[in-house]
Amino acid sequence: xxxxxxxxxxxxxxxxxxxxxxxxxxxxxxxxxxxxxxxxxxxxxxxxxxxxxxxxxxxxxxxxxxxxxxxxxxxxxxxxxxxxxxxxxxxxxxxxxxxxxxxxxxxxxxxxxxxxxxxxxxxxxxxxxxxxxxxxxxxxxxxxxxxxxxxxxxxxxxxxxxxxxxxxxxxxxxxxxxxxxxxxxxxxxxxxxxxxxxxxxxxxxxxxxxxxxxxxxxxxxxxxxxxxxxxxxxxxxxxxxxxxxxxxxxxxxxxxxxxxxxxxxxxxxxxxxxxxxxxxxxxxxxxxxxxxxxxxxxxxxxx
Amino acid sequence: xxxxxxxxxxxxxxxxxxxxxxxxxxxxxxxxxxxxxxxxxxxxxxxxxxxxxxxxxxxxxxxxxxxxxxxxxxxxxxxxxxxxxxxxxxxxxxxxxxxxxxxxxxxxxxxxxxxxxxxxxxxxxxxxxxxxxxxxxxxxxxxxxxxxxxxxxxxxxxxxxxxxxxxxxxxxxxxxxxxxxxxxxxxxxxxxxxxxxxxxxxxxxxxxxxxxxxxxxxxxxxxxxxxxxxxxxxxxxxxxxxxxxxxxxxxxxxxxxxxxxxxxxxxxxxxxxxxxxxxxxx
Numbered sequence: 001x002x003x004x005x006x007x008x009x010x011x012x013x014x015x016x017x018x019x020x021x022x023x024x025x026x027x028x029x030x031x032x033x034x035x036x037x038x039x040x041x042x043x044x045x046x047x048x049x050x051x052x053x054x055x056x057x058x059x060x061x062x063x064x065x066x067x068x069x070x071x072x073x074x075x076x077x078x079x080x081x082x083x084x085x086x087x088x089x090x091x092x093x094x095x096x097x098x099x100x101x102x103x104x105x106x107x108x109x110x111x112x113x114x115x116x117x118x119x120x121x122x123x124x125x126x127x128x129x130x131x132x133x134x135x136x137x138x139x140x141x142x143x144x145x146x147x148x149x150x151x152x153x154x155x156x157x158x159x160x161x162x163x164x165x166x167x168x169x170x171x172x173x174x175x176x177x178x179x180x181x182x183x184x185x186x187x188x189x190x191x192x193x194x195x196x197x198x199x200x201x202x203x204x205x206x207x208x209x210x211x212x213x214x215x216x217x218x219x220x221x222x223x224x225x226x227x228x229x230x231x232x233x234x235x236x237x238x239x240x241x242x243x244x245x246x247x248x249x250x251x252x253x254x255x256x257x258x259x260x261x262x263x264x265x266x267x268x269x270x271x272x273x274x275x276x277x278x279x280x281x282x283x284x285x286x287x288x289x290x291x292x293x294x295x296x297x298x299x300x301x302x303x
Numbered sequence: 304x305x306x307x308x309x310x311x312x313x314x315x316x317x318x319x320x321x322x323x324x325x326x327x328x329x330x331x332x333x334x335x336x337x338x339x340x341x342x343x344x345x346x347x348x349x350x351x352x353x354x355x356x357x358x359x360x361x362x363x364x365x366x367x368x369x370x371x372x373x374x375x376x377x378x379x380x381x382x383x384x385x386x387x388x389x390x391x392x393x394x395x396x397x398x399x400x401x402x403x404x405x406x407x408x409x410x411x412x413x414x415x416x417x418x419x420x421x422x423x424x425x426x427x428x429x430x431x432x433x434x435x436x437x438x439x440x441x442x443x444x445x446x447x448x449x450x451x452x453x454x455x456x457x458x459x460x461x462x463x464x465x466x467x468x469x470x471x472x473x474x475x476x477x478x479x480x481x482x483x484x485x486x487x488x489x490x491x492x493x494x495x496x497x498x499x500x501x502x503x504x505x506x507x508x509x510x511x512x513x514x515x516x517x518x519x520x521x522x523x524x525x526x527x528x529x530x531x532x533x534x535x536x537x538x539x540x541x542x543x544x545x546x547x548x549x550x551x552x553x554x555x556x557x558x559x560x561x562x563x564x565x566x567x568x569x570x571x572x573x574x575x576x577x578x579x580x581x582x583x584x585x
Contacts, residue, residue: 056482086482094475096494104476108483151479 005069005159005191006032006055006084012063013050013215024050026215026270027064032159037185037192039206039223041199041238047215048195052161055193056086069158082112085152085160085190090168091144095136101147102132108154116154124187125150126180142173149180153188160184161193166201178205199242203227208294211235214260214270221295231295231302233275269300277301314573317566324563328383331376352549362555365538366545371555374533378556381534382563385445386514389452390507396457398496398503401464405472406487416465419458427455427517435526443529452517456510463506467499501578509571512564519560535560 013025024047032038040048053059055066057073066073068083085108088094095104102118109116119129125146136144145165152160162181166174178201185192196202202209203223210220211234219232230236237255257274260266268283269275275282279301287298309315353364360370404415431451438447471477477494485493521527522536530537535556542553 058478058482082484084482086479088475088479090475094479096476096498098497107480111480111484111489 003034004031004067005034005036006030006193007067008051008055008064009067010064011051011054011061011066013047013054013059014062023215025054025061028212028215028217030210030217030220032191032193034158035185035189035191036208037181037194037206038208038210039194039196039202040210040212041196041202042212043197043238045214046212048197048212049163050215051212052086052163052193052195055161056084082108082114082155083157083159085155085157087145087148087152087160087162087165089164091141091148092136092168094148095144095151097136100133100135101127101139104136104147105150105154108151112155114155121150121154124153124184140173141169142176145169145173145177146180149177149184153184153190156188157190159191159193161195163195164197165194167196167198174201181205199239211238216270216298218271218299219295219297221297225295229303231290231292231297232271232299233277233301233303234271235297236303237274237276269298277303309573309577311569311573311576313569317569317573320562320566321570324379324559324566325383327376328379331379332373334373334376352545352552355551363551365541365552366549369533371538371552374538375535375555375559377533378535378538379559381445381528381532382515382518382560385448385452385518385528386511388445388449389456389514390511392449392453393456393460393510394503394507396453397460398464400457400461401468402491404461404465405468406491416462419461422455423458423462425455427452428520430455431517431521432526435521440526441529443526445528448518448521448527451521452514456514459510460503460506463502464499467502468495471495471498501574505571505574505578508567508574512567512571515560515563515567 008028008030011025011028012023015022015024028047028051030038030040030051040051042048050059054061095101099107101122105118105121106116108114118132122129122131127143127146127150131139131143131147136147139147145168149160149165165181166177169177181192181194182205184190192205194202194206206223208220209223209226210217211226211232212218213234219226219230219235221231226235227239230239241255255274260270260273266272266283268281268285269278269287272278272282281300285300287300289296289298290302350364350368351366353360353368355361355363357363360372362371362375364370365374400415400419404412404419407415431448434447434451434454435443472490472495477490480490480494518527519534519536519539522534522538523540525537525540527536528534538556539553539560542549542556545552
């Protein structure tokens with residue numbers, strides 16, 4: 001357990017709404033080990049970003065525990081700040097347009113009363129030193145995302161959370177950023193929690209995958225095993241919905257059924273309404289974890 | 304925004320006019336008078352209604368012989384001083400209230416904003432009349448007018464601050480700073496307010512025009528800064544009385560006042576277009 005960087009245990013986040021409560025995270029448990037890249041995948045609204053915000057302390061939790069480097073995290077944000085870096089989705093929005101690059105990179109250090117070696121950080125993320133005094137609008141999208149990554153790495157945190165860091169970038173830039181993240185992992189040995197809906201980048205980058213559906217993790221396991229042999233019907237549907245070269249000309253069958261109303265919690269599996277392998281038990285009883293080797297899935301009737 | 308140029312000619316006309324007006328307000332009262340009877344402030348019964356062009360009183364004199372040119376300069380001092388003072392107070396109070404409403408608990412925020420809406424509902428002139436009623440018309444000086452006009456001026460800034468902050472505080476770089484352990488004060492002073500400075504400048508410029516109109520209205524109604532201190536509004540009022548015999552008297556204060564209001568609106572519009580990310584005049 002000593003090399004576990006982040007452990008999330010039965011984390012719950014609820015939002016009160018007009019006529020009920022939305023369970024944005026409904027008992028999420030997750031571990032990220034030292035130097036590991038763990039990807040959280042799932043469709044929009046499944047709670048991926050809520051998970052990131054909860055870990056960063058930006059989202060109040062209503063239950064569960066978080067441990068960072070072995071010690072439990074209480075809800076104070078500043079506690080997390082030095083130990084978790086964050087790379088945001090949109091490099092056009094995540095940098096103050098009126099601040100120079102160096103000021104943005106140095107900000108986490110200023111806030112934590114620590115010094116940041118800006119030239120070293122910029123070298124790390126492959127930014128030329130001539131960018132130091134430039135403003136975000138003078139940089140390309142890829143360069144900005146490098147700045148954002150540098151900002152996240154400024155305090156040398158053991159864990160960096162990336163929330164779809166490539167989704168706002170051109171395809172040609174994407175590969176550069178992904179390679180950069182891999183290089184950083186090799187050089188600094190920091191762990192990544194990589195949140196994405198883009199399965200191609202996940203397959204390229206991640207050591208392990210956690211598949212989320214409506215606030216719950218439905219399946220976790222090593223990347224290649226999950227891609228080769230998905231156990232949970234949702235994982236399979238998700239993988240099949242990704243276009244690949246040999247399937248390019250026939251689009252996948254869309255998932256049947258509606259996303260259930262997150263206010264209206266049914267007792268059974270959350271995926272039951274849309275699941276092709278749904279049985280009576282799935283609608284009644286919440287599936288428990290089944291662990292086979294390194295894999296865990298929550299399904300009554302797995303593949 | 305950067306690299307965008309302010310090419311709007313009206314903006315530059317406005318800036319030029321306001322620069323000249325500022326110089327006029329500062330140095331106008333210092334123009335030497337060849338004849339003490341032209342003194343713009345004293346009730347001196349010199350030579351009434353001299354025509355424009357008279358040496359020492361280029362724009363003529365009023366019904367008791369005071370030089371219009373110098374009286375306009377004094378009026379400019381009063382108008383600009385009151386206008387800038389009121390806008391400064393509005394910004395300080397409005398921004399403070401807006402920030403409090405944005406970052407405090409929901410019931411505090413609601414209470415503050417409902418109070419703001421209530422204040423917003425009062426016409427500024429009505430408030431001014433109330434203040435004058437309390438102070439007593441004969442004792443009204445610049446400070447009373449500033450107070451009267453500020454009471455009704457800050458709510459619009461408070462609202463603007465609140466709506467702007469509502470979107471700005473959700474920007475990713477603000478959330479990112481928060482995730483890095485930034486306090487609310489840090490977010491407000493380092494990230495949020497600097498981002499809003501352009502909008503504040505544009506809005507305050509336009510509101511400055513409104514304040515100067517209100518100040519002149521009070522002067523015209525005789526409840527502003529009291530005579531013998533010259534004000535544009537007061538000059539318009541006495542010109543109204545003499546209009547049949549000496550119509551040119553009405554021209555000068557009206558010209559300088561409308562020029563000021565137009566200029567400030569031109570400047571405000573130019574600034575607004577400049578700072579508005581949606582306008583595209585680069």
